[in-house]
Amino acid sequence: MSFISYLINGISLGSVYAIIALGYTMVYGIAKMLNFAHGDVIMVGAFIVFTIVSTLSLPPVLGIATAIIVCTVFGITIERVAYKPLRNAASPLAVLITAIGVSYLLQNLALLIFGANTKSFTSVVAVKPLKFADGNMVISGETIVTIVVGIIVMILLTLFINKTKAGQAMLAVSEDKGAASLMGINVNKTIALTFAIGSALAAVAGVLLCSAYPSLTPYTGAMPGIKAFVAAVFGGIGSVPGAMIGGILLGIIEILGKAYISSQMADAIVFAVLIIVLLVKPTGILGKKIQEKV
Amino acid sequence: MNKTSGIYPHKLNKITKNNFITYLMVLVLYIAVQLLLVTGNVSSLMEGLLVPLCIYVMLAISLNLTVGILGELSLGHAGFMCVGAFAGAFFSKCMNGAMPDGVRFITALLIGAVSAGIFGILIGIPVLRLKGDYLAIVTLAFGEIIKNLVNVMYIGRDKNGFHFSMKDFFSLNMDAEGEVIVNGAQGITGTPHDASFTMGVILIFLSLIIILNLIHSRDGRAIMSIRDNRIAAESIGINITKYKLMAFSLSAAIAGVAGVLYAHNLSTLTALPKNFGYNMSIMILVFVVLGGIGNIRGSIISAIVLTLLPELLRGLSDYRMLIYAIVLIVMMLFNWSPKAIEWKERMKEKYFPKKLSKGKEVK
Numbered sequence: 001m002s003f004i005s006y007l008i009n010g011i012s013l014g015s016v017y018a019i020i021a022l023g024y025t026m027v028y029g030i031a032k033m034l035n036f037a038h039g040d041v042i043m044v045g046a047f048i049v050f051t052i053v054s055t056l057s058l059p060p061v062l063g064i065a066t067a068i069i070v071c072t073v074f075g076i077t078i079e080r081v082a083y084k085p086l087r088n089a090a091s092p093l094a095v096l097i098t099a100i101g102v103s104y105l106l107q108n109l110a111l112l113i114f115g116a117n118t119k120s121f122t123s124v125v126a127v128k129p130l131k132f133a134d135g136n137m138v139i140s141g142e143t144i145v146t147i148v149v150g151i152i153v154m155i156l157l158t159l160f161i162n163k164t165k166a167g168q169a170m171l172a173v174s175e176d177k178g179a180a181s182l183m184g185i186n187v188n189k190t191i192a193l194t195f196a197i198g199s200a201l202a203a204v205a206g207v208l209l210c211s212a213y214p215s216l217t218p219y220t221g222a223m224p225g226i227k228a229f230v231a232a233v234f235g236g237i238g239s240v241p242g243a244m245i246g247g248i249l250l251g252i253i254e255i256l257g258k259a260y261i262s263s264q265m266a267d268a269i270v271f272a273v274l275i276i277v278l279l280v281k282p283t284g285i286l287g288k289k290i291q292e293k294v
Numbered sequence: 295m296n297k298t299s300g301i302y303p304h305k306l307n308k309i310t311k312n313n314f315i316t317y318l319m320v321l322v323l324y325i326a327v328q329l330l331l332v333t334g335n336v337s338s339l340m341e342g343l344l345v346p347l348c349i350y351v352m353l354a355i356s357l358n359l360t361v362g363i364l365g366e367l368s369l370g371h372a373g374f375m376c377v378g379a380f381a382g383a384f385f386s387k388c389m390n391g392a393m394p395d396g397v398r399f400i401t402a403l404l405i406g407a408v409s410a411g412i413f414g415i416l417i418g419i420p421v422l423r424l425k426g427d428y429l430a431i432v433t434l435a436f437g438e439i440i441k442n443l444v445n446v447m448y449i450g451r452d453k454n455g456f457h458f459s460m461k462d463f464f465s466l467n468m469d470a471e472g473e474v475i476v477n478g479a480q481g482i483t484g485t486p487h488d489a490s491f492t493m494g495v496i497l498i499f500l501s502l503i504i505i506l507n508l509i510h511s512r513d514g515r516a517i518m519s520i521r522d523n524r525i526a527a528e529s530i531g532i533n534i535t536k537y538k539l540m541a542f543s544l545s546a547a548i549a550g551v552a553g554v555l556y557a558h559n560l561s562t563l564t565a566l567p568k569n570f571g572y573n574m575s576i577m578i579l580v581f582v583v584l585g586g587i588g589n590i591r592g593s594i595i596s597a598i599v600l601t602l603l604p605e606l607l608r609g610l611s612d613y614r615m616l617i618y619a620i621v622l623i624v625m626m627l628f629n630w631s632p633k634a635i636e637w638k639e640r641m642k643e644k645y646f647p648k649k650l651s652k653g654k655e656v657k
Contacts, residue, residue, distance in 0.1 A: 082627070097626050233431070275420055
């Protein structure tokens with residue numbers, strides 16, 4: 001019985017990772033850059049909801065809506081100010097280092113504004129826990145909502161990419177920027193849209209993450225962000241279904257590792273997965289092999 | 295400094311001259327600090343900063359080898375420092391009293407370098423085959439794993455030999471006289487205080503000699519050719535994996551030496567996010583970026599300036615990390631954005647029109 005509840009918790013955590021990993025993988029696919037600041041956008045989203053719901057005692061719906069809007073604006077601004085000027089830089093390291101700088105900037109701004117103390121995040125989920133087998137197995141409301149939201153986000157995103165013009169434009173830009181712009185696609189706008197969607201998803205992930213694990217500090221986003229990147233690599237970076245599968249598998253691995261191996265070593269296990277994946281199948285589960293052209 | 299190096303301009307080629315300036319700069323700084331120390335012009339706070347300063351300089355130049363010369367981003371440099379620190383401190387703690395102090399410290403330094411270097415090779419083999427961002431994320435993961443591992447590691451010693459556990463102090467099963475060497479999250483206490491400013495500067499010199507000679511050797515050229523164009527380098531028969539591993543493990547080994555120095559400067563060595571975490575790795579990266587990626591002398595200068603400035607301006611200490619972040623972003627945008635580079639060239643032409651338009655300027 002406990003195995004099943006661990007599994008469900010794993011899927012729930014995995015859904016959060018999957019939502020974050022979607023942001024990573026979309027940005028990576030389209031801008032060919034690792035957006036280190038993505039994890040910190042999660043933290044920004046969580047702090048906005050915290051301020052609105054706990055400090056100002058306004059309804060959670062308003063908080064979530066504001067968080068999504070602010071994070072979207074943040075995502076577009078970061079891309080415009082810090083990443084766009086470096087898109088054609090001589091070294092691919094340039095934009096990566098800048099992204100680290102942005103991540104660091106967000107963390108330290110939050111540290112100055114909110115302080116280093118851990119805030120306890122009030123859950124915004126109002127769903128009652130489900131009880132099975134005479135109360136031996138309880139699935140919390142947060143778990144249910146996280147899994148449901150995860151599924152909805154994945155379906156909507158898949159529909160968006162495959163059925164709409166903007167989604168097709170995103171696919172085209174990630175395939176070949178030059179050819180896409182020759183076809184009349186506005187590359188800059190498409191990249192900005194990708195960042196906007198990724199950041200909005202990060203805000204959703206932040207709310208879900210902090211509802212399930214209610215301690216909020218300026219560094220809350222960093223670790224889940226990195227793990228979500230591991231999930232994106234696991235599933236095959238650049239692939240949207242890959243990010244979903246990778247995220248959920250990684251969540252299950254983490255929770256089972258915590259339960260059956262060692263709780264202190266859970267992070268180490270997750271990173272060991274990354275190293276093994278890179279050794280065995282560097283392109284991930286669903287990744288395409290990219291032939292290098294000279 | 296420029297004058298001294300210009301005594302024999304026709305006898306020294308440009309590279310030798312440049313290296314000479316770097317060595318001379320360190321030497322002059324060392325003598326200046328020693329003079330200040332002798333005349334008693336250094337506050338005890340500043341005196342306490344001297345060894346950390348040497349550590350930061352070593353970390354910065356070794357990271358510059360990975361980032362600037364090899365062209366790969368490592369975010370786990372503090373992890374290698376951690377490996378070196380614990381390996382060296384463990385050795386010193388075991389051998390305390392068994393061998394002369396000087397010999398023991400030098401052996402500890404070597405052990406730190408070798409163990410960090412081995413970890414560098416272990417991490418490098420799977421990852422250096424891949425391109426770009428993977429190394430950054432794996433080294434970051436490695437730093438976190440090392441910190442996790444060290445915090446759950448218990449090693450003790452009694453008459454029967456060494457005892458090892460990953461659980462807690464009691465599962466070591468030692469007899470009554472047993473001595474705990476590594477005590478989990480409490481780390482290693484009572485490492486002999488062997489580090490000194492002079493030792494630090496000697497180690498900086500050694501690292502500089504190794505790195506600068508490597509850069510300007512045949513192997514160094516091979517490493518840089520991989521950075522500039524991997525495919526072209528491969529096509530002329532350069533063994534990519536070998537040279538990447540060489541640079542990466544050397545960089546890790548020097549970070550390990552810095553770690554040993556760090557461990558022997560403190561009485562208690564613990565693995566905290568503050569000293570061996572992600573933030574430390576980022577701080578070293580800021581030194582490298584501010585000093586100029588690939589510019590070893592720049593790394594030395596920026597490590598010194600960025601360490602001393604916040605201490606001199608105490609009021610800014612709350613904003614230190616914020617300033618680092620802004621420095622990182624602005625420097626990258628200013629130095630690497632194609633538009634900024636173009637703008638700089640234009641400004642150069644406008645205000646210093648010597649080289650390009652010498653002939654036309656004569657009126």
